[in-house]
Amino acid sequence: MRILIVEDEVRIADFLQRGLRAEGHFCVVANDGEAGLSLALEGDFDLLLLDMMLPIMHGRDICQHLRMKQINTPLIILSAMDSLDDVIAGLRMGADDYMTKPFSFEELLARIETVMRRSSEVTVEEQCLTVGSLAFDRQSLRFSVDGDVINMTAKELAIIELLMSHPGTLFSRERILSNVWGLNMDPLTNVVDVYIGKLRKKIDTSEAESMIETVRGLGYRLNPKV
Ligand code: CA
Numbered sequence: 001m002r003i004l005i006v007e008d009e010v011r012i013a014d015f016l017q018r019g020l021r022a023e024g025h026f027c028v029v030a031n032d033g034e035a036g037l038s039l040a041l042e043g044d045f046d047l048l049l050l051d052m053m054l055p056i057m058h059g060r061d062i063c064q065h066l067r068m069k070q071i072n073t074p075l076i077i078l079s080a081m082d083s084l085d086d087v088i089a090g091l092r093m094g095a096d097d098y099m100t101k102p103f104s105f106e107e108l109l110a111r112i113e114t115v116m117r118r119s120s121e122v123t124v125e126e127q128c129l130t131v132g133s134l135a136f137d138r139q140s141l142r143f144s145v146d147g148d149v150i151n152m153t154a155k156e157l158a159i160i161e162l163l164m165s166h167p168g169t170l171f172s173r174e175r176i177l178s179n180v181w182g183l184n185m186d187p188l189t190n191v192v193d194v195y196i197g198k199l200r201k202k203i204d205t206s207e208a209e210s211m212i213e214t215v216r217g218l219g220y221r222l223n224p225k226v
Contacts, residue, residue, distance in 0.1 A: 001046040096119070129165060143160060156198060
């Protein structure tokens with residue numbers, strides 16, 4: 001793969017470059033944000049590894065800029081900023097994964113593999129998903145129920161897309177967490193249940209029976225009959 005490393009700490013950039021080259025990848029290093037952005041905009045990279053605290057331009061701005069320009073190269077943030085808020089902000093800006101420094105090279109390789117697998121799945125996926133009265137257009141990110149467009153947050157869309165991609169399949173909370181939040185979040189968190197509640201309010205037309213079925217103690221599934 002062709003990998004762009006945007007990292008101002010020479011020691012870390014070298015470490016990444018040497019390790020990735022040994023794995024057979026071709027690497028280009030940019031040592032400041034501006035150079036990183038212009039290289040990333042030229043495209044032709046299969047993967048971007050992006051530091052956050054960079055000279056000239058912050059990693060967050062690079063990430064935002066790329067996604068705004070519809071450049072969807074898989075992107076992993078490697079940052080010393082390790083608060084949950086930083087991680088969530090990074091993922092919201094369109095990063096595919098977020099690793100906090102220090103990290104192990106082995107773990108980075110595993111994360112790269114996952115991100116690349118996910119991105120290749122997306123390219124072969126069909127553009128429009130429909131299940132019963134629900135329709136989701138992956139290109140425009142437009143979600144509708146019976147033809148009425150519903151406003152959804154990014155996380156809500158990610159969950160409904162996951163459920164719609166395999167109607168009738170049971171998804172555990174852990175699987176939804178790792179697919180949608182992409183993090184090793186505390187499996188005891190109730191964030192999935194909270195979001196399912198929000199989704200139900202938006203998509204259910206009947207109060208008696210939700211399209212998203214709760215399988216007690218196991219997880220959720222989208223009922224394809226509805
Ligand atoms: Ca830095």
